[in-house]
Amino acid sequence: MEDFTQTRVSTLAVKDNLLVAGGFQGEVICM
Numbered sequence: 001m002e003d004f005t006q007t008r009v010s011t012l013a014v015k016d017n018l019l020v021a022g023g024f025q026g027e028v029i030c031m
Helices: 002-030
Strands: none
Touching: none
């Protein structure tokens, strides 16, 4: 069960990083 939780947490972290990176790129393009 711990492995499943770790995988889910890391997956959410990756998604958050992608959203942050995408948002940052979007801001740079707008500028």
